[in-house]
Amino acid sequence: xxxxxxxxxxxxxxxxxxxxxxxxxxxxxxxxxxxxxxxxxxxxxxxxxxxxxxxxxxxxxxxxxxxxxxxxxxxxxxxxxxxxxxxxxxxxxxxxxxxxxxxxxxxxxxxxxxxxxxxxxxxxxxxxxxxxxxxxxxxxxxxxxxxxxxxxxxxxxxxxxxxxxxxxxxxxxxxxxxxxxxxxxxxxxxxxxxxxxxxxxxxxxxxxxxxxxxxxxxxxxxxxxxxxxxxxxxxxxxxxxxxxx
Amino acid sequence: xxxxxxxxxxxxxxxxxxxxxxxxxxxxxxxxxxxxxxxxxxxxxxxxxxxxxxxxxxxxxxxxxxxxxxxxxxxxxxxxxxxxxxxxxxxxxxxxxxxxxxxxxxxxxxxxxxxxxxxxxxxxxxxxxxxxxxxxxxxxxxxxxxxxxxxxxxxxxxxxxxxxxxxxxxxxxxxxxxxxxxxxxxxxxxxxxxxxxxxxxxxxxxxxxxxxxxxxxxxxxxxxxxxxxxxxxxxxxxxxxxxxxxxxxxxxxxxxxxxxxxxxxxxxxxxxxxxxxxxxxxxxxxxxxxxxxxxxxxxxxxxxxxxxxxxxxxxxxxxxxxxxxxxxxxxxxxxxxxxxxxxxxxxxxxxxxxxxxx
Amino acid sequence: xxxxxxxxxxxxxxxxxxxxxxxxxxxxxxxxxxxxxxxxxxxxxxxxxxxxxxxxxxxxxxxxxxxxxxxxxxxxxxxxxxxxxxxxxxxxxxxxxxxxxxxxxxxxxxxxxxxxxxxxxxxxxxxxxxxxxxxxxxxxxxxxxxxxxxxxxxxxxxxxxxxxxxxxxxxxxxxxxxx
Numbered sequence: 001x002x003x004x005x006x007x008x009x010x011x012x013x014x015x016x017x018x019x020x021x022x023x024x025x026x027x028x029x030x031x032x033x034x035x036x037x038x039x040x041x042x043x044x045x046x047x048x049x050x051x052x053x054x055x056x057x058x059x060x061x062x063x064x065x066x067x068x069x070x071x072x073x074x075x076x077x078x079x080x081x082x083x084x085x086x087x088x089x090x091x092x093x094x095x096x097x098x099x100x101x102x103x104x105x106x107x108x109x110x111x112x113x114x115x116x117x118x119x120x121x122x123x124x125x126x127x128x129x130x131x132x133x134x135x136x137x138x139x140x141x142x143x144x145x146x147x148x149x150x151x152x153x154x155x156x157x158x159x160x161x162x163x164x165x166x167x168x169x170x171x172x173x174x175x176x177x178x179x180x181x182x183x184x185x186x187x188x189x190x191x192x193x194x195x196x197x198x199x200x201x202x203x204x205x206x207x208x209x210x211x212x213x214x215x216x217x218x219x220x221x222x223x224x225x226x227x228x229x230x231x232x233x234x235x236x237x238x239x240x241x242x243x244x245x
Numbered sequence: 246x247x248x249x250x251x252x253x254x255x256x257x258x259x260x261x262x263x264x265x266x267x268x269x270x271x272x273x274x275x276x277x278x279x280x281x282x283x284x285x286x287x288x289x290x291x292x293x294x295x296x297x298x299x300x301x302x303x304x305x306x307x308x309x310x311x312x313x314x315x316x317x318x319x320x321x322x323x324x325x326x327x328x329x330x331x332x333x334x335x336x337x338x339x340x341x342x343x344x345x346x347x348x349x350x351x352x353x354x355x356x357x358x359x360x361x362x363x364x365x366x367x368x369x370x371x372x373x374x375x376x377x378x379x380x381x382x383x384x385x386x387x388x389x390x391x392x393x394x395x396x397x398x399x400x401x402x403x404x405x406x407x408x409x410x411x412x413x414x415x416x417x418x419x420x421x422x423x424x425x426x427x428x429x430x431x432x433x434x435x436x437x438x439x440x441x442x443x444x445x446x447x448x449x450x451x452x453x454x455x456x457x458x459x460x461x462x463x464x465x466x467x468x469x470x471x472x473x474x475x476x477x478x479x480x481x482x483x484x485x486x487x488x489x490x491x492x493x494x495x496x497x498x499x500x501x502x503x504x505x506x507x508x509x510x511x512x513x514x515x516x517x518x519x520x521x522x523x524x525x526x527x528x529x530x531x532x533x534x535x536x537x538x539x540x541x542x543x544x545x546x547x548x549x550x551x552x553x554x555x556x557x558x559x560x561x562x563x564x565x566x567x568x569x570x571x572x573x574x575x576x577x578x579x580x581x582x583x584x585x586x587x588x589x590x591x592x593x594x595x596x597x598x599x600x601x602x603x
Numbered sequence: 604x605x606x607x608x609x610x611x612x613x614x615x616x617x618x619x620x621x622x623x624x625x626x627x628x629x630x631x632x633x634x635x636x637x638x639x640x641x642x643x644x645x646x647x648x649x650x651x652x653x654x655x656x657x658x659x660x661x662x663x664x665x666x667x668x669x670x671x672x673x674x675x676x677x678x679x680x681x682x683x684x685x686x687x688x689x690x691x692x693x694x695x696x697x698x699x700x701x702x703x704x705x706x707x708x709x710x711x712x713x714x715x716x717x718x719x720x721x722x723x724x725x726x727x728x729x730x731x732x733x734x735x736x737x738x739x740x741x742x743x744x745x746x747x748x749x750x751x752x753x754x755x756x757x758x759x760x761x762x763x764x765x766x767x768x769x770x771x772x773x774x775x776x777x778x779x780x781x782x
Contacts, residue, residue: 042446045314048457057455063442065313066457067306068336074303078310078318079442081294082268086314086444104306107299250627250636420665421623421638423630505665512663586666 008032010041012059021214021221024052026178027120028059030188034195044087045079047072051093052126070101073108076115087198088115094135095125098158109204112169116194119160121236122211130216134158137231157235161208165241172197172205173242179210179225203244210236248423253388253413254279256424257321257347258287260395263426265434266317266345267293270307272300272326275359276415277349280321301326305333312342313456315441317399317434319345324353324365334408335374339458343402347395347411349418352584360584361415361505366561369412370533377470379477380410381484382532384503388422396430401484403435405476412532414557416505486530487539490514496525498600499543501566502555503529505586510555513592524596540569549574551599555592556580604659606744607667609684611652612676617731622653624735628745628753629657637665650679657744674738676731681705693742695734713741715778721771729771736775747776
């Protein structure tokens with residue numbers, strides 16, 4: 001009988017610690033598929049963040065470094081500068097990248113460091129228990145914004161893809177999602193494009209993912225997907241924001 | 246090759262290249278910016294990597310990333326910059342990566358000043374960042390010694406898979422002295438295939454490598470800390486380096502001093518000797534591991550009435566001197582911390598004030 | 604035997620350079636040397652000074668309270684350092700810019716109109732070299748010919764500057780001998 005589902009070689013054969021309905025698993029799989037398809041597993045180094053994906057290194061079968069909060073882009077810079085032949089990606093959440101690691105991501109992007117960032121935006125600090133992030137939507141309740149995000153007090157959520165697109169250094173910046181199968185095909189193409197640009201030594205690339213956190217949002221997986229589509233997509237529109245020259 | 250006259254900061258940059266380290270990440274800060282200026286010219290000449298990071302915080306992790314994939318890498322900074330790097334230094338120590346740091350110390354705390362200081366002794370030798378860890382710390386007293394220590398630092402960092410810090414001071418960085426780059430100190434990077442994330446294709450063994458500092462399991466974290474401790478204990482056995490001065494005399498006082506301060510003490514010891522007053526010195530060349538036994542032994546010698554730690558700080562190394570002497574002799578501290586360096590005359594006066602029999 | 608020379612003046616007068624040349628010359632002669640600069644905010648237009656220590660044995664403290672000699676290129680430098688120079692030291696005073704003397708009778712004072720001499724040679728930029736020539740001619744702290752070689756090496760990458768700097772050295776030597 002023909003196998004219709006096969007685990008990518010780049011993906012480790014073990015269950016993840018992610019909550020039911022979390023999008024990390026799907027994004028991991030897309031990444032692994034792309035790495036397999038490009039045949040680069042033997043020269044890829046991933047960098048895991050601080051956050052829910054801190055243990056991401058357990059779910060892949062290639063070299064990995066594990067970063068301090070927000071510093072993954074600096075580590076990727078270090079690797080890529082001394083070993084330009086390696087394929088390097090950072091995998092970061094919104095607390096990690098958009099808050100504590102804002103300086104590192106902006107400067108790495110602006111220097112045009114030739115690595116790829118997978119940015120998973122689910123509007124909260126997941127691992128530490130659902131605190132407010134720079135990406136939390138206006139009025140959204142979190143454990144540190146119990147009355148809902150007050151934009152008078154803490155400003156509007158940061159749109160990372162748009163922010164980085166304002167930089168002039170050539171780059172590939174896109175926002176995708178894996179909320180529904182129809183989005184997943186496009187998302188995988190975006191990841192592949194980003195890695196292809198890196199392979200060609202062309203530019204820094206970032207793929208942002210509009211993602212869910214059913215656990216910290218207090219929703220079922222299905223409700224979470226619906227909430228993200230209705231609330232996040234209008235504020236965080238999908239699309240390609242920047243292409244290399 | 247013959248001697249050339251070089252500024253400490255430039256000599257340090259050149260020494261790293263001679264040692265085979267072709268990767269440098271840094272952020273400018275007085276009084277060591279000449280290293281970055283020098284290497285921004287030199288690294289492209291030798292096909293190396295020079296990158297000025299956006300902050301010392303980022304630079305710390307650029308070092309992590311580069312060392313993590315098995316390449317020789319180093320940085321230079323000065324006190325406030327080292328504070329910013331201390332987060333990364335903790336992670337680098339935890340992940341057991343060989344990185345060489347040079348701290349051209351300036352006065353603190355806070356912004357402090359830009360003149361020579363030894364006020365980062367605690368930070369360098371006791372950890373500096375969070376968690377149980379130590380750097381192997383070497384303290385040069387001349388430009389030539391700074392060169393030798395930088396060149397020796399890379400194989401040492403690789404031997405222990407541990408960061409090494411060269412603790413200089415503003416004077417060592419800014420002063421020009423004749424230097425010679427010894428061929429004997431040129432070393433080959435060790436093979437890092439067992440642990441570095443240098444890409445599976447480059448290794449014989451078909452298993453992936455992981456460079457990390459996270460150990461969520463209590464037993465595993467304990468094991469990790471015990472392994473680190475064993476490493477530091479081994480350094481204490483194998484890497485203690487020090488120099489003695491006038492130690493065979495019938496000295497009445499023992500001076501412990503390192504770096505620039507030790508040079509002033511040498512002149513003071515010569516001046517006192519000329520007057521017929523004998524003092525000796527132990528100059529730690531490694532601050533971690535500290536020459537505990539040699540100091541204890543010298544302090545115990547008959548006729549030695551006092552042990553004095555001379556420092557460009559408000560009394561930091563003196564705690565290690567006390568720990569070494571273990572109450573066998575009175576231990577004193579004398580120092581300055583504003584950036585001025587005590588004169589030999591001041592050292593002589595201080596020594597005499599601590600010694601009862603004249 | 605250890606000798607120390609303080610070079611002092613305005614930032615931009617080439618103070619650190621002439622200290623460097625002297626240290627280099629002494630090193631070529633086989634001496635131990637240390638060149639210690641002032642550094643920091645002062646280097647941007649304020650006073651600049653450097654101390655050169657030359658010795659026949661390894662140099663202990665490179666921080667010297669009472670240097671043996673002084674080359675003062677501006678008035679604040681003379682006023683700051685002349686009082687601490689050791690008796691019998693040589694004090695070169697750039698009399699083009701310094702209208703006073705050291706007021707000491709226990710030192711060898713040498714007035715050299717370094718800027719005027721340099722201007723006659725075509726550029727006030729070599730006033731520092733004039734002063735260096737005068738100082739070395741008087742103090743004989745290093746061999747003059749050896750120093751000429753070191754100045755040539757110093758300007759090896761800018762060869763067209765060598766003749767004027769050679770002329771400046773000679774003019775300084777002449778100024779020292781005529782006094």
